[in-house]
Amino acid sequence: MAEVKSTSYTLPSGFDGERKFWIKAIASPGIYSDTPTFVSTVVAQPQNANLILARDEQALGFPGTKHFASVVSVNGRNALRMSTGAQTAEYLFEVDLVSPIRAQNTLLNSLGASVDDRTTWLEANFPWSSDAARRQWAYDGAIANVDARFQIAREDALQAGEVYGWRLNGSTAGLGNPVSSQAAGVAYAAGRYGDGLMVKDTTRVAWSVNIPSVFHTSFWFIPSEVTTCVIWAALGPAGSLLVRYDATTGAFFLEDQLSRRVSVPFGVSATDRVCIGVCQTATERRLFVGRMGGDVESASSAFAPIGAFTSLRLY
Numbered sequence: 001m002a003e004v005k006s007t008s009y010t011l012p013s014g015f016d017g018e019r020k021f022w023i024k025a026i027a028s029p030g031i032y033s034d035t036p037t038f039v040s041t042v043v044a045q046p047q048n049a050n051l052i053l054a055r056d057e058q059a060l061g062f063p064g065t066k067h068f069a070s071v072v073s074v075n076g077r078n079a080l081r082m083s084t085g086a087q088t089a090e091y092l093f094e095v096d097l098v099s100p101i102r103a104q105n106t107l108l109n110s111l112g113a114s115v116d117d118r119t120t121w122l123e124a125n126f127p128w129s130s131d132a133a134r135r136q137w138a139y140d141g142a143i144a145n146v147d148a149r150f151q152i153a154r155e156d157a158l159q160a161g162e163v164y165g166w167r168l169n170g171s172t173a174g175l176g177n178p179v180s181s182q183a184a185g186v187a188y189a190a191g192r193y194g195d196g197l198m199v200k201d202t203t204r205v206a207w208s209v210n211i212p213s214v215f216h217t218s219f220w221f222i223p224s225e226v227t228t229c230v231i232w233a234a235l236g237p238a239g240s241l242l243v244r245y246d247a248t249t250g251a252f253f254l255e256d257q258l259s260r261r262v263s264v265p266f267g268v269s270a271t272d273r274v275c276i277g278v279c280q281t282a283t284e285r286r287l288f289v290g291r292m293g294g295d296v297e298s299a300s301s302a303f304a305p306i307g308a309f310t311s312l313r314l315y
Contacts, residue, residue, distance in 0.1 A: 064093030113146040168197040178207035192220040206313035213305035216279040238307030
């Protein structure tokens with residue numbers, strides 16, 4: 001038996017046996033409570049304490065999602081190389097334990113990086129006074145910025161206030177039970193965090209939904225070529241909202257059935273990673289456009305809600 005003069009008592013994880021506590025409140029002047037209380041507790045035993053998952057992405061050829069990076073061979077080994085002119089690059093891969101595991105998580109990684117110059121002596125045949133000759137003798141690579149980041153993903157479930165959600169990672173199914181109404185010419189390609197839907201001229205993907213008149217949503221758009229197109233559309237009995245890109249003017253715009261527009265000038269190039277946000281409040285309509293690792297632009301207009309939407313399509 002021991003006296004604990006605190007409001008908490010800690011036992012190591014995995015400590016066997018049942019513990020019985022005789023609890024009696026004592027005020028700071030030494031005044032005791034009249035009635036003590038007995039409490040029994042058992043420390044939960046950890047499960048799967050020795051489960052180990054190892055991944056060697058280099059040996060696998062870096063099959064995950066790559067942004068502004070490619071796989072090259074260096075001394076017979078696979079390596080990730082940042083694209084020329086890129087300010088940042090990412091490589092993402094998922095670790096799936098198949099079923100839920102209750103255990104302490106320990107993540108370890110081994111990562112190496114080096115500055116790489118693609119110019120060889122055979123290619124260095126430019127005139128001494130040319131622009132090409134004004135380059136640095138050795139590039140300043142920010143090796144300290146190369147790091148590994150780990151994130152434990154939340155369960156695939158809608159959070160409070162969310163109505164629908166889609167990953168489009170090899171499937172058109174979504175969270176919130178949207179009903180597929182069209183699925184023609186479906187194909188997938190690398191997206192922001194995994195594979196995404198590849199929308200071509202013949203692609204027709206749509207769902208029957210019930211989206212309220214006041215809502216907000218966001219999604220990623222990666223053009224394989226820059227052209228005037230419809231990216232996203234929501235339709236209902238009272239009207240529609242469409243997100244388009246005009247390649248002639250270099251602008252994204254959010255347009256309703258009355259041709260009222262919220263326009264955001266934002267030039268893009270092929271393979272840009274663009275995040276688009278649409279927001280309809282009770283008094284205002286907004287459009288947000290941002291480039292991965294770059295600038296964010298937005299615009300708004302005082303447009304009232306159109307009404308609920310019953311169809312969502314990506315063409």
